[in-house]
Amino acid sequence: MRTLTFVVGTGRSGSTALSGIVNAHPDVLSLNELLSSVQSRGFPAGSLAGPAFWRLLAEPNQLFERMIRSGVPMPEFVYTRRPGRFATDTTGIPALSLMVLPHLTDDPDGLFDELEKQVCGWPERTAAGHYEALFGLLCTRFGRSAVVERSGYSLERVPLLRRAFPRARFVHLFRDGPDCALSMSRHTGYRLIFLMRDILARTGAARVEDLTEEQVRFLPPELAQLLAERFDSALVLDRDLPSSGFAALWSDIVVRGVARLGEVPAPLRTTLAYEDLLDKPREELTRLAGFIGVEPLPRWLDAGAALLDGSRRGASRRLPPAELAALREHCDPGMRALAGERG
Numbered sequence: 001m002r003t004l005t006f007v008v009g010t011g012r013s014g015s016t017a018l019s020g021i022v023n024a025h026p027d028v029l030s031l032n033e034l035l036s037s038v039q040s041r042g043f044p045a046g047s048l049a050g051p052a053f054w055r056l057l058a059e060p061n062q063l064f065e066r067m068i069r070s071g072v073p074m075p076e077f078v079y080t081r082r083p084g085r086f087a088t089d090t091t092g093i094p095a096l097s098l099m100v101l102p103h104l105t106d107d108p109d110g111l112f113d114e115l116e117k118q119v120c121g122w123p124e125r126t127a128a129g130h131y132e133a134l135f136g137l138l139c140t141r142f143g144r145s146a147v148v149e150r151s152g153y154s155l156e157r158v159p160l161l162r163r164a165f166p167r168a169r170f171v172h173l174f175r176d177g178p179d180c181a182l183s184m185s186r187h188t189g190y191r192l193i194f195l196m197r198d199i200l201a202r203t204g205a206a207r208v209e210d211l212t213e214e215q216v217r218f219l220p221p222e223l224a225q226l227l228a229e230r231f232d233s234a235l236v237l238d239r240d241l242p243s244s245g246f247a248a249l250w251s252d253i254v255v256r257g258v259a260r261l262g263e264v265p266a267p268l269r270t271t272l273a274y275e276d277l278l279d280k281p282r283e284e285l286t287r288l289a290g291f292i293g294v295e296p297l298p299r300w301l302d303a304g305a306a307l308l309d310g311s312r313r314g315a316s317r318r319l320p321p322a323e324l325a326a327l328r329e330h331c332d333p334g335m336r337a338l339a340g341e342r343g
Contacts, residue, residue: 013173022148031147036154054119066228188236211227273342
C-alpha cells in the first residue's frame with residue numbers, strides 16, 4: 001500500500017536539504033514544494049474534471065511570478081536556474097514547473113507535457129482524489145512506493161491536509177528558534193511574508209487577494225507598492241527589518257502549528273529536530289524511513305549523512321548580546337510549544 005507523508009514546518013529548518021535526502025531514496029517519490037506551488041487555491045471545494053484540475057497545476061503562481069518579475073526570486077525556484085521553454089515575461093512559469101518537476105527530472109518540460117496528456121483525460125472527482133491519482137501516476141512513472149511532500153511555511157496547512165488526506169502521515173521538522181528566525185530574516189521569501197503580514201495587520205484583511213482598493217490606498221507607499229505587478233526589489237531586500245520580528249513570526253507559526261498537529265492521531269505524526277539530524281544522521285534517518293514506510297538502506301543513509309551541512313548551526317549565537325537576547329525572548333513561546341510537543 002502506498003504511503004503519503006507530509007513534512008511540515010516553518011521553513012528555514014533544513015527542509016530543502018531533507019527534500020534532497022528523501023529524493024535520493026530509490027523507493028520515495030519526493031514532491032518538493034508542491035503545497036507552496038499550488039497553495040490553498042489548489043484545493044477547491046466540490047468536484048472538478050481533469051482539465052480543470054490540470055489548470056490548478058499549470059497556472060503560474062502569481063506571487064512567485066511577481067517576485068521573479070521584480071528581481072527578488074527565491075533560491076528555491078529551481079526552474080529559473082535551469083530555464084526551459086517557460087518564462088515569466090512570456091508564457092509564465094507553470095506552478096508545477098517552478099519547484100516540483102525539476103526536483104524529479106532533468107527534463108521538467110517533457111514531464112509537464114507527459115502529465116498534461118494524461119491528467120486532462122481524467123474524470124470528475126474531488127481535488128484530493130485527483131492528487132491521489134497524480135501521486136499514483138508519478139509513483140508508477142518513477143518506480144516509487146511512498147510519497148513524501150515537503151514545503152516550507154506549511155504548518156498552517158495541516159488542517160487542510162487532514163481534511164483532504166485523512167490517512168496521511170505528518171513529520172514536523174523544526175530547528176532552534178533563534179537560528180531559524182535569523183535565517184528567515186535573511187531570506188527573500190520570508191522578508192516578503194513579513195511585509196505581507198504587516199499589510200494584513202494594518203488593513204484587517206484575511207488574505208492579500210481580499211484587499212480592497214480603499215484599503216490599499218491607505219497603506220504606506222512602501223507597502224502598497226509591493227502589491228504591484230512589478231515592484232522595486234529594494235523594498236524587500238534593503239528594508240531594515242528587525243530580527244526580533246521574525247522571531248515573533250516564528251513563534252506564532254510554531255505555537256499554532258503544534259496545536260494543530262496535536263489533533264492528528266499519534267500514530268500518524270512524529271517530530272524531527274534539525275539539530276538531531278546533524279548530531280545523529282543515520283539514527284534519525286533510520287527512524288524517518290520507518291515512519292515513511294521504506295527501508296533504511298545503508299547506501300542511502302551514507303548519502304543522506306553526506307548531504308547535511310551543519311556550518312550554519314548556532315548562527316544566532318554570533319549576534320550582538322542585545323539582539324540575541326531579543327531573539328530568544330520572542331522565540332520563547334515557540335520553544336516552549338516544541339518542548340511540550342516532544343514530551
